[in-house]
Amino acid sequence: MWKLLKESIRHYRKLIIACIIVTMLVYGATQVMLTYYYHDIISNQDEARYMQCEIFLKKPIAISELSDVEDYCIQNIPDYDMSAYVVNEVDGFNIIAVKPGDEAKLCKGAEALKVDEAIVMSVFLPILEEMYSGYIGIATSNVVVCGCTPLFVGAIVSVESVKSEAVSSMVISCTKPITYSDRVKIKKAFKDINVDADISYMTEFKWLLGNVEYYKASVILGLGIVIFALLSIGILVSYMIQKQKKEIIVFMLCGANIRHLRRFYIGEYMLMQLLSLLFGCGVAFIMVRFMGIFEFNDVYVLPFILCIIISICCGLMEVITINRLLKKDINVQWRKLV
Amino acid sequence: MTLVKMNKISKIYNKGKKNQFKALNEIDFSVDEGDMIAIRGSSGAGKSTLLHIIGCMDTQTSGHYYFCGEYVKDMTQQQKAVIRNKKIGFVLQDFGLLEYQSVLDAVSLPLLFSNEIPVSKMKKHCLEYLAEVGLQGYATKTVNELSGGEKQRVAIARALVNNPSLILADEPTGALDEENAYNVMKLLQKLNENGKAVVIVTHDSDIANMCKTQITMKYGELKSADEK
Numbered sequence: 049m050w051k052l053l054k055e056s057i058r059h060y061r062k063l064i065i066a067c068i069i070v071t072m073l074v075y076g077a078t079q080v081m082l083t084y085y086y087h088d089i090i091s092n093q094d095e096a097r098y099m100q101c102e103i104f105l106k107k108p109i110a111i112s113e114l115s116d117v118e119d120y121c122i123q124n125i126p127d128y129d130m131s132a133y134v135v136n137e138v139d140g141f142n143i144i145a146v147k148p149g150d151e152a153k154l155c156k157g158a159e160a161l162k163v164d165e166a167i168v169m170s171v172f173l174p175i176l177e178e179m180y181s182g183y184i185g186i187a188t189s190n191v192v193v194c195g196c197t198p199l200f201v202g203a204i205v206s207v208e209s210v211k212s213e214a215v216s217s218m219v220i221s222c223t224k225p226i227t228y229s230d231r232v233k234i235k236k237a238f239k240d241i242n243v244d245a246d247i248s249y250m251t252e253f254k255w256l257l258g259n260v261e262y263y264k265a266s267v268i269l270g271l272g273i274v275i276f277a278l279l280s281i282g283i284l285v286s287y288m289i290q291k292q293k294k295e296i297i298v299f300m301l302c303g304a305n306i307r308h309l310r311r312f313y314i315g316e317y318m319l320m321q322l323l324s325l326l327f328g329c330g331v332a333f334i335m336v337r338f339m340g341i342f343e344f345n346d347v348y349v350l351p352f353i354l355c356i357i358i359s360i361c362c363g364l365m366e367v368i369t370i371n372r373l374l375k376k377d378i379n380v381q382w383r384k385l386v
Numbered sequence: 387m388t389l390v391k392m393n394k395i396s397k398i399y400n401k402g403k404k405n406q407f408k409a410l411n412e413i414d415f416s417v418d419e420g421d422m423i424a425i426r427g428s429s430g431a432g433k434s435t436l437l438h439i440i441g442c443m444d445t446q447t448s449g450h451y452y453f454c455g456e457y458v459k460d461m462t463q464q465q466k467a468v469i470r471n472k473k474i475g476f477v478l479q480d481f482g483l484l485e486y487q488s489v490l491d492a493v494s495l496p497l498l499f500s501n502e503i504p505v506s507k508m509k510k511h512c513l514e515y516l517a518e519v520g521l522q523g524y525a526t527k528t529v530n531e532l533s534g535g536e537k538q539r540v541a542i543a544r545a546l547v548n549n550p551s552l553i554l555a556d557e558p559t560g561a562l563d564e565e566n567a568y569n570v571m572k573l574l575q576k577l578n579e580n581g582k583a584v585v586i587v588t589h590d591s592d593i594a595n596m597c598k599t600q601i602t603m604k605y606g607e608l609k610s611a612d613e614k
Binding site: 302 | 441
């Protein structure tokens with residue numbers, strides 16, 4: 049097996065290199081496109097590029113208890129601000145902060161919309177603070193209210209009356225991406241203070257731009273991966289059918305049986321797929337980690353996983369194709385080949 | 387010992403179709419150890435078809451074929467592959483070499499599929515056969531750097547590397563000039579003297595005359611057999 053594999057690497061080094069380059073180009077291009085796409089939209093909101101995690105408390109806690117939680121988190125999770133809020137979506141607007149117990153109204157132009165049970169402890173997006181300084185001003189307690197659309201065209205929420213005394217969800221936000229070890233810390237913090245919560249991690253993009261943009265980006269990258277997969281299949285099938293015929297004849301004259309050919313070609317193909325995938329992922333990872341082209345977060349994890357899954361599926365499909373081709377060549381068309 | 391024994395072998399292409407063609411018509415043929423047989427005939431006479439059936443690359447439509455006493459039609463593809471690997475060496479008109487390979491790799495190809503010689507000894511083994519065909523010092527060259535005559539000698543070395551008992555040569559001198567053709571034939575003669583059975587398909591009467599036995603084929607039938 050090793051002999052054949054070594055032989056195949058040596059024979060097809062050009063093809064392997066070509067595959068790696070194609071993978072790199074496609075993967076890199078889609079990633080760059082993705083990054084550009086996002087940066088184009090959020091270029092004016094750089095200050096607001098937070099990573100956040102949203103915490104849904106299974107059992108609401110009193111406002112008075114919240115400060116304990118907040119203190120604990122501040123002590124144990126440095127670099128993070130914690131805010132508590134309830135998100136209510138009204139008429140396409142996200143109400144992201146309201147005064148605790150107040151009844152808030154969302155104003156879109158002259159029209160005021162009523163928001164139920166909105167609670168606010170602090171304002172957590174500096175850009176909003178800046179934009180609505182006259183209304184929000186302070187980032188601590190007993191304040192205010194603001195609303196935003198996905199594109200920050202602006203909305204103003206006013207405060208009318210107090211309604212609720214409990215906190216049911218909160219946000220931890222930070223100016224740096226929340227890493228895996230941070231997640232462990234956050235989880236531990238809530239466990240330590242005996243607060244039962246579901247924690248969901250949001251990307252800055254999801255938070256700022258909304259789901260629509262996120263999925264659009266996924267579609268773009270998905271498309272890139274599909275193109276890569278099609279290219280890969282195309283190269284493989286044309287190579288196998290058109291160019292390998294003489295090789296198959298020669299191998300068979302030398303005593304290769306179908307098992308040898310399967311091992312040879314399938315092994316070679318699997319190796320190429322694996323190399324391409326590793327290389328593609330590796331290059332993307334280096335771009336992320338060391339070149340600072342974009343930040344590594346959930347937006348990119350999903351395409352990575354998608355890429356791997358699609359590649360494995362393509363690999364399996366192509367292995368079946370190769371197997372069938374070899375069988376056909378040997379059992380039916382062998383004489384024609386000779 | 388009889389290596390090849392064929393009884394009433396027929397081969398019909400596209401059987402039952404409008405373009406049905408009978409390439410071999412009830413041929414009786416045998417090859418014994420030490421034979422050197424030339425099969426002559428015009429194009430379409432069935433020479434190559436016969437060679438392919440002998441080489442277990444094709445199967446007859448009817449008749450019985452025994453290789454070293456074993457009935458070939460009952461064999462699996464794997465068993466036929468083993469015969470092609472260990473018992474038969476092929477030499478083709480277009481050499482049947484992969485241009486990108488080195489001479490050493492080309493010659494060692496049958497060894498890769500036989501698993502009988504460890505990798506560490508393969509090189510030495512192949513170099514011995516390259517020396518036998520007069521290609522010492524060519525091991526690291528790639529096939530596309532060689533002349534036609536040299537390529538054919540590489541093909542012969544490859545055919546010999548698993549020490550087969552039968553060499554099948556399909557127009558081995560067809561792509562060579564006179565001098566190289568003569569050299570290749572001398573090499574095949576030498577192999578025959580060393581005990582290998584050789585079956586050569588050729589158009590060339592001079593080449594055929596260098597063999598011990600000549601068989602002429604016409605319209606899928608054996609017409610004559612002249613022994614020296």
